[in-house]
Amino acid sequence: MAATAPKTLSGEPGRLGTLLRAALPAVPVVNRLPGVRKGAADDFGGLTYVRAGVVADRARVDAYAAVCGFPRKDVVPLTYPHVLAFPLHMAVMSDPTFPYAAMGMVHVENTITAHRAIDVGESLEVATSVGAPRPHARGVLLDFATKVTSGGEVAWESTSTYLRRGRPVDGEPAPGLEVPDPPSGGIRWRLPADLGRTYAAVSGDANPIHLYPLTARALGFPRQIAHGMWTTARSVAAIENRLPAAVTVEVAFKKPVLLPATVAYAARRDRAGWTFALTRPGDGAPHLLGRTSSP
Incomplete structure (x- = not known):
C-alpha cells in the first residue's frame, strides 16, 4: 500500500492530549472505537507528520541544556532537536492508520547526524516519517526518520528505532x-x-x-x-x-x-x-x- 500524503501538526502540541491519545489504543473495548481503533499492519504503507515554523526557544533550550549537562550557548545542544521531533513521534504513534499502540513501543537505537549547528531562535521545519516494519527476533522494528530543515537546507536528521514486541514480519533480522x-x-x-x-x-x-x-x-x-x-x-x-x-x-x-x-x-x-x-x-x-x- 502506498504511503499517505504528509500530515501537518500545527500549533503547540498538547502533552496531556497526546499522551491520552497514545494510551487509548491499549484500553480494552475503547480500542475498538472509531478514531481509536488501529489499522491492520498489512495495510500500513507509511506515515509522515510535519511541523512548520518551529523555533528553538531560548528558555526551553537553556532548561534542556541544564538538565542534560550542556553549557549555555547560542546554538542548540546536539541532541536538542529530538525534543522538537518528539511531538511528531507521538502524532505518528497516535494516528489510527499506524498499526501499533504507542504503549509498549521500546526505543532500542538512535542515530543523529548534525550537518551544521542550529542557532537558538532559528525557525525550522521538522518532519518525521515511518515506513513499513522491519523484522526482529521478538517482533518488529519501526524506524522514525526525522529531518530538520531551515531555508530548504537539511541541518539535522535522526533515526529513532523502536521495537514492538509481538507478531513478526517476514524477513531476516538485520544486526543492530x-x-x-x-x-x-x-x-x-x-x-x-x-x-x-x-x-x-x-x-x-x-x-x-x-x-x-x-x-x-x-x-x-x-x-x-x-x-x-x-x-x-x-x-x-x-x-x-x-x-x-x-x-x-x-x-x-x-x-x-x-x-x-x-x-x-x-x-x-x-x-x-x-x-x-x-x-x-x-x-x-x-x-x-x-x-x-x-x-
Missing part, C-alpha cells in the same frame, strides 16, 4: 548497532529519583515508566527508569566540546537505568571518532553504548 570493545570504568554519576520527571518537564516525554515507582510498576518495571534520550544527551554532553559541528552519533539502549542509580561513564577517542559507554558500576552491565563518526 555493535560497539566492539567499549570503554569501561570512567567517572560515576549519581542520578536522582526525580530525574525522569525533571527530564520530562524539559522534553515533553512524560511516559509513565519514567515518572514514579507506582506508574512504572503498572507497566512492568520495578521502579521508574531514566529516559534513553537523557542518557544519550548526558553522554554526548560529556564530550560535546571535542566534537565537530558536523557529526554522526549512534547509540544502542541496553539495560534500563532504574532510578535512583549510580552509573559509570567512559569515553575513548580513536581514528574514527569517539566510543562511549554508560554502565552499571557493580558488574559493568551496559545501559548505553555509543560511537561518533563523520557524517
Whole structure:
C-alpha cells in the first residue's frame, strides 16, 4: 500500500492530549472505537507528520541544556532537536492508520547526524516519517526518520528505532548497532529519583515508566527508569566540546537505568571518532553504548 500524503501538526502540541491519545489504543473495548481503533499492519504503507515554523526557544533550550549537562550557548545542544521531533513521534504513534499502540513501543537505537549547528531562535521545519516494519527476533522494528530543515537546507536528521514486541514480519533480522570493545570504568554519576520527571518537564516525554515507582510498576518495571534520550544527551554532553559541528552519533539502549542509580561513564577517542559507554558500576552491565563518526 502506498504511503499517505504528509500530515501537518500545527500549533503547540498538547502533552496531556497526546499522551491520552497514545494510551487509548491499549484500553480494552475503547480500542475498538472509531478514531481509536488501529489499522491492520498489512495495510500500513507509511506515515509522515510535519511541523512548520518551529523555533528553538531560548528558555526551553537553556532548561534542556541544564538538565542534560550542556553549557549555555547560542546554538542548540546536539541532541536538542529530538525534543522538537518528539511531538511528531507521538502524532505518528497516535494516528489510527499506524498499526501499533504507542504503549509498549521500546526505543532500542538512535542515530543523529548534525550537518551544521542550529542557532537558538532559528525557525525550522521538522518532519518525521515511518515506513513499513522491519523484522526482529521478538517482533518488529519501526524506524522514525526525522529531518530538520531551515531555508530548504537539511541541518539535522535522526533515526529513532523502536521495537514492538509481538507478531513478526517476514524477513531476516538485520544486526543492530555493535560497539566492539567499549570503554569501561570512567567517572560515576549519581542520578536522582526525580530525574525522569525533571527530564520530562524539559522534553515533553512524560511516559509513565519514567515518572514514579507506582506508574512504572503498572507497566512492568520495578521502579521508574531514566529516559534513553537523557542518557544519550548526558553522554554526548560529556564530550560535546571535542566534537565537530558536523557529526554522526549512534547509540544502542541496553539495560534500563532504574532510578535512583549510580552509573559509570567512559569515553575513548580513536581514528574514527569517539566510543562511549554508560554502565552499571557493580558488574559493568551496559545501559548505553555509543560511537561518533563523520557524517
